[in-house]
Amino acid sequence: MRMLPNGEKRKNPEALLRQIKREHRGYFKIFIGAAPGVGKTYTMLRECNDLLQQGLDVVIGLIETHGRRGTEAQIGALPVLPMRQISYKGRAFAEMDLEGILQRRPAYVIIDELAHTNVPGSKNQKRYEDVLEILEAGIHVMSAMNIQHLESLNDTVEQLTGVKVRERVPDWILTEANEVQLIDTPPEKLRERLKQGLIYKPEKVEQSLKNFFRTGNLNALRELALRELADDVDERLEHYKWEHGIEGMVGASEKILVCVHYGQNAERLIRRGWRIASRLKCELYILNVPTKPVHEFDEATRKKLREIEQLAKDLGAEFHIEALGGRKPADAIIQFVERTGITQIVLGQSARSRWEEIVKGSIINKILSETRFVDVLIVADGVDHRE
Template structure:
């Protein structure tokens, strides 16, 4: 018996070949200048060089920091290209020279850099894409504020408009992302010690970009952003390996509501738990299609809309589902969304209703054995 399989089209085969040929991209990410991205990149490169890897510096911006320059060690540096612009000779990374040299790996600092007008590519990340397409691995650095999707948030936090940005997909498609993290207080101490900027710029920097509140907010953004990347990679891994269990890597809260007035209490409880864990949360209502299910009245619909409005105001995602079994729909949704904690009100069914129809809470507990379920008393306090 002949087995059937789907052949790749010529275009698909070519795309697959290009992916196999492409070099690997590793990015060191930080939340502010001076956290140690370039230092860490050089330190790692020297270790790899000592083990025999052909690894070179394609572009390095040390900002005259002695501790960074000391990490260059024995690494070879590819000469920069000189470009004249407005009668001034400026230096840029020589992409052609790097490709001609064909090292196994090249270090390219400051991924979000904008090239001098007259360069082949407008942005450095485009140079990096060209180098990767030649099968050369690239290690680079980036501050989180340069991601395009975060531009408005960074401006709101710091008051600074970041002009140089890169598409988020560059980081999303990177083979490895390493977060370089130090506490904001430690970073301020490095700044005061003259390790980041010249002494004449320190006082102004502490009053502006390097304010403690700014640094705390940017640090949280960086950690959350990379946590999301890791979470997506984990989901892909679990799908590829047929793993359905919830590994509880990141907390996710689901609040189960109905038109009942007590649902507001559940929503507020969910908001507090989500705030505690700084995690995403979702408020879910199930419209039951069971024959004997209680029909929604106009008052019920109005009350439910009020619950949805409160949930959105408190930062929740709102989902309205339809299904025959409320418990089964809730369990299925919780599994699909990798929920780790469920909040539900205590059953309001009478003893006879429970005997005849069962309990939603009891069924849900049986269907979600790997999820924490918080059963909240039904009062309005």
Template sequence: MVEKRLTPNEALEKVKIEGRGHLKIFIGYAPGVGKTYSMLNEANRMLSKNEDVILGFLETHGRRETEEQIKKLIILPRKKLNYNGKILEDFNLEEALKLHPHTILVDELPHTNVPGCKNKKRYEDIEELLNAGINVVTTLNIQHLESLNDVVEKITGVKIRETVPDRIIESADEVEVIDISPDALRTRLTQGDVYKPDVAIRALRNFFRKGNLNALRELTLRQTAEEVDVDLEEYKKKHGITETWHTCERIMVCISANPSCKKLIRQGARRAKTYKCRWFVVYVQCTHFMAPQIDPESLKMLNENIQLARTLGAEIIKLTGKSVSNELVNFAASKYITQIIIGHPNRSRLQIIIRGSTVYKLLKQVSEAEIHIIPQ
């Protein structure tokens, strides 16, 4: 087999990817869950194996257990900048690039750099380190992810000013969730392990309310689960794995212009809510010459069904083909669907004799998903 010759641009992109550093992110749902502590723990393990690792930037916030973890780590001197007559300190990107360690720890990924630094944001510093072939370990709280900014504000009432583009976490080689229960975190605050006592008291009444923490915790676990799901899907495609692995539920609701499809859509929404999973509402525009033509009244009903599905949070999918069943089977396989919801057949006896039953064909062809046939 002759290997396809890469174009100059493709070759350059391949070199960039292969020469790029490894990015690991410790992510948590709130300050104080132990992200920085875990990052330092990992660095100390690397140091014990004589690996070239340095501490690029770290804020201990006066936490004794964090300070103790620094141990024998080599600390990169901070960059000093004069801003409005004051000397401020920040991460020294230029020195880090010059030293070019195998791995560098850079705390607080969403940080906004002191004016006068090369880059405005710390994640831009980290991208430079990665492009230079340096491995980076960093930390992030879920509320700083750009796509979740509005959601977090609604939950906590706090507008997060420092955000990180989603592409940073999407491109990370490793994302490790550091998780403790909200009760345990609130206890840590009460004991003064996170903030000074006066700050901790205010925090417990505001951002660190138990309801807030529960919501942020669920948001973190769901977000990272989605990232894992994408990685798993890419792995399966790369290795030609077609069977469905039931690592998480994915629901497909099959609809038409039938008004009773609203019942199927609502059931799909309930199941998706129970499993906290993605769900698709799928309809097929059939091009078979025997397929009935859709009239204005039917089109209106189909649009009503689609609007209901959209309101309930489904992903709407329109397929086109001569065989409704084939299109549904192929889509279910491509998205690793685990549950299919469909109504009883509404074809006439003559249509079933000539063209068969979509439900029967699904039962015969789909082996990797549960099929729920709902009376209409």
């Protein structure tokens, strides 16, 4: 950090560019909740109606009321922009009209269901990518999503609730937001609203109460949401300290490495590594050490490798493939660790039997014995590997 003649610290050039970019783009606010029905869209609409009454140009680009009368009533006087019709496989689908919003150029636009995947034929694959374009045009955006749609929480949510969340957004979308507001409703009140038919239609109530809306599930999701928002506050504080040259940044010297193969555990390992790197505010590396050249892979393995690389990209991690070149896998990992200055390694539980590890040697033990000042985290896969 350079010093100015008057003794003040000069801002980091990257921080200055970041500030300039922020000043020229739209304001982005996300309303986030632990579950459907907590009141995210309701609150967002109410706040935007207040802005409308103040004389600001506010429109609805897309809203999902899910048939909830209370939410529909909150639309009030807000103008709703027409949807765009897209034809796909002989059917017509209604999607948000990105070009229409950019041409209309309102001061504020409401764009609900941030994690939505657009119909093929749309300009962008995901709705959050549409939002980023709108923000770059200088338009303020209000949006909403549930905590279970964050990419790094996908495995955790599935383990807690038994529900596989298909629609997801990368975690960094929260750091793109200028403001994140948690809409918190106690589980007991949420279940009562469900019983009253205020969230789903009557035929879905009983099933929902026994599955996703179990009290234990809702408590766990609520805790995840509260923790995520607490982490978001910490993240914003660290960015503020960095941009203003305040000393004492934590985690700057840490580097996390996740070693993955092509099994179902790969995504879970990557998300676990991202959670660690996010909390430490440090770099994340994803490493694959193939046992044969990539061009010899079958199509299924190539597809899996592309999925792993895309997930790493979505989470802002560096993805690397380290060819063996006559080395053992453990040696390739160790040399990568030494070359990049890794301080923590995340590995999946070995699928080898105890006898195989005795005969062939344990990769984990070799890494531990041949690296210094490197912590190793072993993530269990839930399968019994004992003979």
